[in-house]
Amino acid sequence: MSKSANGDSFIKKLTGSKVFLPLVCLFLVILINVIKSPSFLQISINNGVLYGRLIDIANRGSEIAILAIGMTLTIAVSAGTDISVGSVMALCASCCCTTLVGYGVASANKLNYPIFIGVIVGIFVGAVCGCFNGFMVARLKVQPMVATLVLYTAARAIGLLVSNNQNTYVRVEEYKYLGNFIKIGKWECPIPTPIFVAIICVALATLFLKKTALGMYIQSVGINKNASRILGINSVLIIFVCYVICGLCAGVAGTVASSRIYSADSNNIGLNFEMDAILAVALGGNSLAGGKFSLAGSIIGAYTIQALTTTLLAFGVKTEQAPVVKAIVIVLIVVIQAPAVQNYIKNRKARKISAGGGEAVAK
Amino acid sequence: MRMKKLLSVTLAATMVLSLTACGDEGGSDANSGNNEPSSASSDANSGSSGSGDTIKIGFAQVGHESDWRTASTESCQTTFSKDNGYDLSFVDCDNDSATQLEAVRNFIQQQVDYIIIDPIVETGWDTVLQEASDAGIPVLIIDRTIKADESLYTAWVGSDFKTEGQAAGAWLQAYLEAKGRGDEDINIVTIAGTTGASAQIGRTDGFNEYVDANDKWTLLDEQDGDFTQDGGQQIMESFLKSYDDIDVVVCQNDNEAFGAMDALKTAGKTFGKDGDVIIISFDSTNAGLTEVLNGTINANFECNPLAAPYVEEIIKTLESGGSVSEKQVYMEEACFACDDTVDTFKTADGKDLKMTVMTQEVLDARAY
Known part of the structure; x- marks a missing residue:
């Protein structure tokens, strides 16, 4: 999609932007909702906190958005997906809760350590898992899907071992802050905390990619690993770093998910989230073959998935049929963005112009 | 380079070993369990x-x-x-x-x-x-x-999930009548379990019999909460935005009820004993019954894990030369409530059921 420098360039710039199609898809999903019931966009203050479907989407989409950051990078750098993130989330949640209340405790009102230590342990475990995946992929050159399959299978099981096969409840008010609302004294923050966490993660990632050369290195390694190495880029290190970031993201998402339900439910936390994260990257218009990537697109993709889930709930689609409807919409979104369809539309336009104007327009 | 390779191989080996160790645990358990009685097996004819x-x-x-x-x-x-x-x-x-x-x-x-x-x-x-x-x-x-x-x-001993659902429906009917709300329009939402699970099918079928039988009851919506707390919370959040007036929330297990209660709390709704919303839950786990004791869950219907006494009865019958006539043996399951509004009630097929009012003693006396 080349950007033209002609007069009517604004629309061309807009439609040519990488995030244009993902944004259109997100708006379409929301538009359908608004047509069905105009109250969809309504946001009110209820019981001291913001209340509305849009808030739900932003809140519930946080984990997928955070995971999508890491997933975008691993896909860009190695053309491979990290399918372990969902399981790693569960492991991180288990480690976090077990650190806070002790091994084998099913429910506790008192903490062994301050909450931030538990959260740091959770995120650290995520980073360790990322290191393992990164080492397998970058150094041992194992195919990413096979390498991450190890933790996909093992992490959830290790999480169950850590939490002694039970849901570990942390019944302390402060532990709920990260996944719900922050309260300081009498004042309650009206915006759900996961939204802040997602914003911070995206901001950090953007800064890291834009202000350092990392973003460029990732693209160059993703496009051609050997050429990059010859140019002097340590491609092994770059791939490794991307997987560590992905693990960190899973750690953050895991602790947020655990804080939502103030417990570590190792069987269910992050279940199938890896698929949602991969889908978010794809919906964001990113190629799963690696190379160039758009972080913004992935984030929009993440919220599109959540908007879809919320839509199905709002429409009261029968539980048995919900996955089918979801699948149909996703197929449509993916097809609209498919390169073949895009080329077809472009060619048609070009032919129309050439037929109407009588002049041959190149491409 | 060679060192690193060695390290990686060792790492991978440890990983594999630890995995097989996990597997072995179950295996050796099985073996030791079996070896023990084999010494005595010689005198068994x-x-x-x-x-x-x-x-x-x-x-x-x-x-x-x-x-x-x-x-x-x-x-x-x-x-x-x-x-x-x-x-x-x-x-x-x-x-x-x-x-x-x-x-x-x-x-x-x-x-x-x-x-x-x-x-x-x-x-x-x-x-x-x-x-x-x-x-x-x-x-x-x-x-x-x-x-x-x-x-x-010889026989199967277990829970009848449909009966649990019917008990919940019958209790709700009796409870509303006792509260003088028998003629009111009642709006119900159900947070169901994993679609297709036997507990989901049975509990849904049983409860919905009562929804169909009562003209004043409307089942507004029914969604799959996957038997998890997060699922229950997410679905309740959505229900609250779709429907202004919800009188009853039916959660098909305790975890979903915990999530639903969190969502109700955030929305500023009151529930439980003196609240606006009646919460019905199933399973009666320790944590679930604690919430009944706190007065936040109105009624909880048990899924009984104590099958052994029933099995023993069958074995005793067989030992004394009798035969087992019924292939399916359903266990008796208790119902728990947070207050004594309803003491005993009748199901549509004429069974008498009793509500146990939750107290600390009842909770402490339970096996799990």
Whole structure:
């Protein structure tokens, strides 16, 4: 999609932007909702906190958005997906809760350590898992899907071992802050905390990619690993770093998910989230073959998935049929963005112009 | 470079070893469980011979994944204790169906008198059950169901999820009448369990019979909460935005109820004993009953894990030369409420049920 420098360039710039199609898809999903019931966009203050479907989407989409950051990078750098993130989330949640209340405790009102230590342990475990995946992929050159399959299978099981096969409840008010609302004294923050966490993660990632050369290195390694190495880029290190970031993201998402339900439910936390994260990257218009990537697109993709889930709930689609409807919409979104369809539309336009104007327009 | 390679190989090896160690645990458990009684197996002749001897029982349990399961195991271990005249060999199959088949085959080889199975999977039992049948060993199935010819096993003991759902419907009817709301329009939402799970199907069918029978009741919506707290919370958040007036929330297990309560709290709705919204839950786990005690869940309907006493009764009948007429034995299940508005109530098919008012003593006395 080349950007033209002609007069009517604004629309061309807009439609040519990488995030244009993902944004259109997100708006379409929301538009359908608004047509069905105009109250969809309504946001009110209820019981001291913001209340509305849009808030739900932003809140519930946080984990997928955070995971999508890491997933975008691993896909860009190695053309491979990290399918372990969902399981790693569960492991991180288990480690976090077990650190806070002790091994084998099913429910506790008192903490062994301050909450931030538990959260740091959770995120650290995520980073360790990322290191393992990164080492397998970058150094041992194992195919990413096979390498991450190890933790996909093992992490959830290790999480169950850590939490002694039970849901570990942390019944302390402060532990709920990260996944719900922050309260300081009498004042309650009206915006759900996961939204802040997602914003911070995206901001950090953007800064890291834009202000350092990392973003460029990732693209160059993703496009051609050997050429990059010859140019002097340590491609092994770059791939490794991307997987560590992905693990960190899973750690953050895991602790947020655990804080939502103030417990570590190792069987269910992050279940199938890896698929949602991969889908978010794809919906964001990113190629799963690696190379160039758009972080913004992935984030929009993440919220599109959540908007879809919320839509199905709002429409009261029968539980048995919900996955089918979801699948149909996703197929449509993916097809609209498919390169073949895009080329077809472009060619048609070009032919129309050439037929109407009588002049041959190149491409 | 070579060092690093060595390191990676060692790492991978440790990983694999630790994985196999996990697997072994279950395996060695099974073996040790089986070796123990084999010393005594020499004097065992045919099945139900003497009444004075100890009765040898083999129990192949699913695993130990929840408090519910642990309670089920303990129930068997205390019922079939040495003092009661039983010799129980217990195998924890760690949710591995191959281990379970192996365990049952071992029981047959040891010529135990009875085999109890809580089947991990529904299918694939025909061959091994035939082997047990050929050896003349009665097989009792508990909790989960199997798909096999009924003649291959003696009986199944478990919960009737449909009855649980019906009990919830009947209680709600009685409760609303007692509160003088019998003529009011009642809006109900259901947070269902994982679609297709036997507990989901039974509880939905049972409860919806009462929804259909009551003209004043409207089932606004029913969504799948996957039996998880997060699922319950997310669906309740959505329900609250779709429907202004919700009178009753039916959660098909306790975890979903916890999530639903969090969502209601955030929306500023009151629920439970003196609240606007009536919450009904199933399972009656310890945490769930604690919420009943706190007055936040109105009623909780039990899913009984204590199958062993029922199994013992069947074994006693068989030992005394009787035969088991019913293939399906449903356990009695208690109902718990946070207040004494409804004491006893009748289901549509004429069964009398009793509500137990939740107190600390009742909670402490429970096995799980």
